[in-house]
Each structure stands twice: as structure tokens, then as C-alpha cells.
Amino acid sequence: MTAKRPATLHDVARLxxxxxxxxxxxxxxxxxxxxxxxxxVLQAAERLxxxxxxxxxxxxxxxxxxxxxxxxxxxxxxxxxxxxxxxDAFGADRTxxxxxxxxxxxxxxGHHLRTLLSRRVDxxxxxxxxxxxxxxxxxxxxxxxxxxxxxxxxPEDLSLVSDNVAGGxxxxxxxxxxxxxxxxxxxxxxxxxxxxxxxxxARQELAAQGLELAGDRVYFGAxxxxxxxxxxxxxxxxHDAIDAVFAGSDQIARGVIDALHSSGLEVPRDVAVLGFDxxxxxAASSQPPLSSVDMNLKTLGRVAAERLxxxxxxxxxxxxxxxxxxxxxxxxxxx
Amino acid sequence: MTAKRPATLHDVARLxxxxxxxxxxxxxxxxxxxxxxxxxVLQAAERLxxxxxxxxxxxxxxxxxxxxxxxxxxxxxxxxxxxxxxxDAFGADRTxxxxxxxxxxxxxxGHHLRTLLSRRVDxxxxxxxxxxxxxxxxxxxxxxxxxxxxxxxxPEDLSLVSDNVAGGxxxxxxxxxxxxxxxxxxxxxxxxxxxxxxxxxARQELAAQGLELAGDRVYFGAxxxxxxxxxxxxxxxxHDAIDAVFAGSDQIARGVIDALHSSGLEVPRDVAVLGFDxxxxxAASSQPPLSSVDMNLKTLGRVAAERLxxxxxxxxxxxxxxxxxxxxxxxxxxx
DNA sequence: TTGTAGGCGTTATCAT
DNA sequence: ATGATAACGCCTACAA
Numbered sequence: 024m025t026a027k028r029p030a031t032l033h034d035v036a037r038l039x040x041x042x043x044x045x046x047x048x049x050x051x052x053x054x055x056x057x058x059x060x061x062x063x064v065l066q067a068a069e070r071l072x073x074x075x076x077x078x079x080x081x082x083x084x085x086x087x088x089x090x091x092x093x094x095x096x097x098x099x100x101x102x103x104x105x106x107x108x109x110x111d112a113f114g115a116d117r118t119x120x121x122x123x124x125x126x127x128x129x130x131x132x133g134h135h136l137r138t139l140l141s142r143r144v145d146x147x148x149x150x151x152x153x154x155x156x157x158x159x160x161x162x163x164x165x166x167x168x169x170x171x172x173x174x175x176x177x178p179e180d181l182s183l184v185s186d187n188v189a190g191g192x193x194x195x196x197x198x199x200x201x202x203x204x205x206x207x208x209x210x211x212x213x214x215x216x217x218x219x220x221x222x223x224x225a226r227q228e229l230a231a232q233g234l235e236l237a238g239d240r241v242y243f244g245a246x247x248x249x250x251x252x253x254x255x256x257x258x259x260x261x262h263d264a265i266d267a268v269f270a271g272s273d274q275i276a277r278g279v280i281d282a283l284h285s286s287g288l289e290v291p292r293d294v295a296v297l298g299f300d301x302x303x304x305x306a307a308s309s310q311p312p313l314s315s316v317d318m319n320l321k322t323l324g325r326v327a328a329e330r331l332x333x334x335x336x337x338x339x340x341x342x343x344x345x346x347x348x349x350x351x352x353x354x355x356x357x358x
Numbered sequence: 359m360t361a362k363r364p365a366t367l368h369d370v371a372r373l374x375x376x377x378x379x380x381x382x383x384x385x386x387x388x389x390x391x392x393x394x395x396x397x398x399v400l401q402a403a404e405r406l407x408x409x410x411x412x413x414x415x416x417x418x419x420x421x422x423x424x425x426x427x428x429x430x431x432x433x434x435x436x437x438x439x440x441x442x443x444x445x446d447a448f449g450a451d452r453t454x455x456x457x458x459x460x461x462x463x464x465x466x467x468g469h470h471l472r473t474l475l476s477r478r479v480d481x482x483x484x485x486x487x488x489x490x491x492x493x494x495x496x497x498x499x500x501x502x503x504x505x506x507x508x509x510x511x512x513p514e515d516l517s518l519v520s521d522n523v524a525g526g527x528x529x530x531x532x533x534x535x536x537x538x539x540x541x542x543x544x545x546x547x548x549x550x551x552x553x554x555x556x557x558x559x560a561r562q563e564l565a566a567q568g569l570e571l572a573g574d575r576v577y578f579g580a581x582x583x584x585x586x587x588x589x590x591x592x593x594x595x596x597h598d599a600i601d602a603v604f605a606g607s608d609q610i611a612r613g614v615i616d617a618l619h620s621s622g623l624e625v626p627r628d629v630a631v632l633g634f635d636x637x638x639x640x641a642a643s644s645q646p647p648l649s650s651v652d653m654n655l656k657t658l659g660r661v662a663a664e665r666l667x668x669x670x671x672x673x674x675x676x677x678x679x680x681x682x683x684x685x686x687x688x689x690x691x692x693x
Numbered sequence: 694t695t696g697t698a699g700g701c702g703t704t705a706t707c708a709t
Numbered sequence: 710a711t712g713a714t715a716a717c718g719c720c721t722a723c724a725a
Contacts, residue, residue: 029478029500031702042712047704055710074476078413078422079702082717087413089456089477098639099434107459115458115466116473121424122457123450124442131450138451141409142424143364165364248643274643281645304433305639308583308609310616366718377696382720390694414718417701 030071039067091139092122094150102150108324146331154217167334169327174343182343185318187217190348191224194269194297197350201358203267203295207238209254210271211246237265251278273298273305295356312353365406374402426456426474429485437485443659481666489552502669504662509678517678520653522552525683526559529604529632529651532685536693538602542573544589545606546581572600586613608633608640630691647688
């Protein structure tokens with residue numbers, strides 16, 4: 024409620040009747056402190072509710088224990104899992120995350136970048152809004168930078184992305200494992216490289232199994248339910264014997280399910296539907312619950328943190344590192 | 359990429375051939391510095407790409423320019439808008455936000471709290487996962503605390519919440535304005551005070567207009583699509599002449615729409631449907647797009663920041679402050 | 694107008 | 710085992 028100045032090491036030392044140096048050692052568990060002295064100091068700290076000033080500590084250590092998370096993801100759908108993964112990897116007590124939302128605005132991003140650097144963050148994680156290459160935030164920054172989800176367009180930077188090709192393969196493998204053979208692929212905006220990568224992976228796996236893509240082609244369109252619905256209608260109008268749809272996103276998948284139901288088809292009995300993103304709120308509450316490919320964003324965050332931590336002492340790698348996706352089966356593809 | 363030590367004020371001063379004190383004054387625009395000296399210093403700073411160390415500055419100023427955002431909201435649906443509002447109010451360059459996710463774990467929350475305090479944040483915003491009173495994080499904290507979305511159970515704390523009663527009234531007013539008279543209310547888990555508040559507001563406004571709740575009672579259940587569906591079926595089984603449903607959440611609303619469609623009813627022609635939360639991803643991609651009551655979370659964040667800023671010099675208020683909701687009309691309630 | 698000196702809270706070095 | 714003391718980078722009296 025009110026403002027009483029927090030106790031300093033000085034206060035603790037004085038109360039314990041020792042010097043600040045001794046108090047510091049005692050509190051940090053360093054050697055060369057007698058057991059009794061240590062106890063005295065600890066007790067004094069306790070009494071004063073002493074909490075070390077991390078700022079001052081950082082000043083001398085040359086490390087702040089903070090990393091910046093620079094995102095353009097307006098809803099937090101990407102940045103929150105990534106943040107959680109990073110927190111897990113760092114250990115929340117040693118490293119805190121400063122979250123800055125650039126809201127897709129380059130000016131604001133530059134602004135946040137300067138602020139973060141002036142706060143002397145130990146490292147930076149840059150999260151893009153879409154999984155395509157994005158402009159690098161610069162080469163000669165004083166701290167290591169890891170790009171997550173959206174890779175940097177500078178090959179010298181280190182980027183961590185989901186392996187969308189493998190994700191596409193994974194999707195088809197799952198559908199064939201549950202016995203489907205006539206699989207169509209409805210996906211989103213063809214200007215997204217991720218759409219092509221997933222489609223490419225799907226084709227690879229189909230070919231490997233001697234199957235062909237149902238519906239004659241990949242249905243590119245938009246990342247929306249509406250596109251899922253209309254593409255499905257187009258697909259059904261061909262009167263192909265479809266028994267599964269691999270959708271490029273969960274939103275599309277919901278549209279697909281919707282259109283299938285409208286046509287009197289049952290999911291998964293007549294047609295299995297598989298989504299992508301595993302956006303919990305959409306996938307779990309879908310009717311039936313939607314199987315989906317999860318991009319392991321939390322792992323992405325964890326690995327980003329690990330790479331940063333490694334870079335704190337040593338050097339950072341470069342290039343694009345692909346991380347595997349994971350399949351989350353629910354009822355929409357039940358056997 | 360690599361680690362070259364950032365320039366310090368010392369470096370700038372040396373390059374400009376002045377003392378650090380003069381350099382400091384020049385850079386901070388203080389008086390008693392000759393024009394030429396100032397120019398020299400600025401130029402030196404420019405050449406060295408000098409960026410002041412905010413930590414060191416905070417150490418002497420006694421203010422860090424950081425606030426902690428302690429959340430339990432796993433998806434960021436609440437905390438991200440609140441964070442954005444806070445950023446707007448503070449001005450992102452003066453104040454940064456440390457986001458910590460307690461993941462609904464009291465131990466982790468205490469941990470984060472200690473970390474934030476030891477980082478000497480200037481203030482704290484606590485965001486709960488559900489809009490019911492939550493345990494206070496403590497009375498005698500050294501910094502001002504504002505609770506957002508979920509109020510503190512300690513009346514001495516300052517809490518900012520959405521006015522759910524007014525939200526309920528708003529919902530009914532909108533539905534009657536588009537000509538509906540037989541309005542039912544399907545809402546979520548009755549253990550949520552927000553469910554009762556919204557229902558209460560709805561009843562108030564209905565009474566004020568001389569109307570009665572259709573369906574005989576408020577349908578409490580769960581915050582899920584599934585409940586929306588089954589409640590709607592129950593409702594329709596009564597063969598009342600419903601012409602609108604006010605749903606307690608967007609998820610419920612989607613279930614309602616789904617069940618209405620299954621019964622051959624058209625939205626909004628036969629039955630208008632209004633949601634609550636205005637969760638963009640759900641509301642906008644619904645079929646038809648869902649009108650919804652928005653809790654103005656961004657405003658909540660902005661006001662939280664304002665209250666904190668006011669508390670930095672002066673004292674913080676207490677009690678629960680209710681902020682108005684806003685209606686976002688889409689097609690599901692079109693006239 | 695400019696520079697010197699002290700202090701913010703901590704840690705680390707080096708005497709004692 | 711303990712305690713001065715010097716950093717860390719910055720700001721601000723106060724002196725010159």
C-alpha cells in the first residue's frame with residue numbers, strides 16, 4: 024500500500040553488526056564466513072524483509088537477467104506460448120522477460136528495440152506474426168538475437184521455425200494410419216511460404232505411399248473458416264470419393280467440418296478432418312473435437328532461450344533451425 | 359551479432375573532451391551548457407551510438423520505469439490487450455512491462471512476485487484468469503498494485519473490472535433496439551459471479567422495458583460451445599417463440615448458432631444471437647459474424663496504467679472500479 | 694560554463 | 710573470518 028524504502032544490504036549489515044562485504048558473502052552463500060555470522064546476517068535479512076536490488080547487482084555483474092521479447096503478434100497466440108517456453112528454460116527467477124508488442128509497425132518496433140537495448144537486456148527474441156522471412160532487426164547489435172516462428176531474412180541471423188514440410192508429412196502419415204486414402208488438402212493464402220511447405224510435405228508423403236492427392240490439386244485460398252467452407256463445397260461438387268481433408272489451419276478445418284455437415288456427411292465417419300496450429304480454443308471446442316498438427320511453440324521458446332543462454336558465453340549460431348511439429352489426435356480423425 | 363561493450367557516458371565525455379557531468383547535462387538537455395559544448399557532446403554520442411544505461415539511471419533515480427504484469431491467463435487473451443493498453447498509457451519508451459505468467463499456480467505467482475519486487479518495478483498489475491475475486495497478493499508491498507479483470511478480495515486494494523451488470527443491460531438494450539422481444543439468456547458456469555451479474559443486468563433491462571425473459575429462466579451451464587448447443591435444444595423443445603438469444607460468452611453463442619441452424623432456424627432472420635467477450639477469432643469468423651459485448655480490456659489496461667502512474671506520486675485509491683462494456687454489432691443481430 | 698565529488702546498492706579484490 | 714575499498718554507469722549538488 025504505502026512506500027517504505029526497501030531495506031538495503033547496508034541496513035542488513037548494520038543490524039547484523041557486520042560489514043556490507045560480509046553480509047553480501049553470507050547472503051550469497053560464499054565461503055569464508057563463520058556459521059554464526061552467517062546466521063546473524065540471514066536473521067537480520069529476514070527481519071528486514073531484505074530483497075536484493077537486482078538492478079544494482081546487474082550493474083556490477085554486467086548482466087541484467089532480462090531478455091526482450093519483441094513480437095508483432097497482436098493476440099498473443101504465438102508469443103505467450105513462446106514466452107512460457109522461454110521462462111521454463113531460463114528459470115523464471117534468473118531471467119525475466121520484457122514483452123513488447125510492435126503491433127506490426129516497423130517504427131514502433133525500432134522504438135521498442137532501442138528501449139530494450141537501453142535497458143541492457145541480455146538477449147532478444149523476435150517473434151513474427153506470420154511464418155515468412157521478416158526483415159532482420161540488424162547485424163551489429165550488442166546482444167544475441169534469436170528469431171522465432173518467423174525467420175530473419177538475413178542468413179547470418181539465427182532463426183528457429185517449425186518444420187512445416189515435416190508437419191505436412193506428419194499430417195498425411197496420420198491420416199493414412201487411420202485408414203484414409205482419398206485425402207484432399209485445403210489450405211490458406213498462397214503468399215505464405217508455410218502454406219506451400221505444408222502442401223509440399225503432404226505431397227511428399229502421399230507419393231511415398233503411392234497415393235495421389237484427392238481433389239486434383241491443393242486448394243489455396245485464405246486462412247479463414249469461410250474459405251474452408253467454400254473450398255469444401257467446390258471439392259464435393261467434383262463428386263470425388265474423398266475420405267479425408269487435411270486443412271492448412273484450424274480455422275479452415277472448422278469451415279471444412281461445417282460444410283461437410285451441411286452436405287450430410289459425418290466427421291470422422293465419412294470424412295476425417297485434420298487441422299493445423301492446434302489452437303486450443305478452436306480445436307477442442309470444435310464439433311467433433313479437431314485433430315491438429317501442433318507447432319510446439321513452447322518448445323520453440325525453450326530452444327530460443329537455450330540458444331540465447333549459450334550465446335551469453337560463447338557465440339551464437341546462424342541460419343534457420345527447423346523444429347519438428349507434433350500431432351494431436353482428437354475425434355475428427357478417430358479410426 | 360558480436361559483443362562490443364556499449365559506450366558509456368564516460369566514453370562520450372572523453373571523446374567530446376569534457377567531463378562526465380557536462381556530458382550528462384548536455385545529453386539530458388539541462389541548462390548551463392554552452393551551445394558549442396552541447397553540440398560536441400551530442401556529436402560524440404552519435405558517433406559512439408551511445409545509449410544511456412537505463413539500469414544505472416534507475417539506480418540513482420529510484421525508479422526503474424518498469425511495471426510488472428502478473429497474470430494467470432494462460433492464453434494471453436486477457437493479458438495481451440491489457441498489456442497493450444498499459445503500454446499506450448505509459449508511453450512505451452518511458453515504461454516497459456515485465457510479463458510474468460503464473461499459470462494459475464500460487465507458488466509460481468509468489469515466486470514471480472518476489473522476482474519483480476527485487477527488480478524494483480515501479481508498480482504491479484495483477485490480471486486474474488476469471489472475473490471473480492482473487493486473493494490479494496498482499497497489503498504492505500513497496501509498490502502500488504492494481505488488479506485488473508479479477509478484483510482482489512481485499513477491499514483495501516484497488517481493482518478494475520468490467521461492469522458485467524451494465525454489460526447485461528447493454529446486451530438486452532441492443533437486442534430490443536433491433537426489434538426483438540422474446541429474448542432468452544444462455545450463460546456459463548453459475549459459480550462465476552460474472553454470469554450472475556450479466557444475467558442480473560439483463561433482467562433489469564428487460565423489466566425496465568416491460569419484457570419477460572423468454573425460456574422461463576436463465577440457462578446456466580458451462581462456458582462451452584457444447585453447452586450452448588444443448589441449452590438451445592432444451593430451449594427450442596419448449597416451443598416458445600424465441601426471437602433472440604443473449605449468450606454469456608462467444609463460445610456459447612457459437613454453440614447456440616450451431617444448434618439453431620441444425621433446427622432449420624436462420625440467424626439473425628429467425629433468431630438473433632448476441633455473444634459476450636468479443637473474442638475476435640471466434641466472433642468474426644462465426645457464421646454469420648457474431649455481434650458481441652466487448653469488455654474493453656485495452657481500456658482496462660490503460661486505466662490500470664493511469665492509476666499506477668498517479669500512485670507513483672501520491673496515493674492509490676481502493677475498492678472496485680467498474681468500467682463500461684461496449685457493444686460490437688455484427689451480422690448475427692442485424693435488423 | 695565547467696568540473697569535482699559523492700552516492701545509488703551490489704559484488705569482488707585485497708588487505709587485515 | 711572479516712572489512713575497507715574500488716568498481717559498475719549515471720546523476721546532481723556544489724565548487725571552481
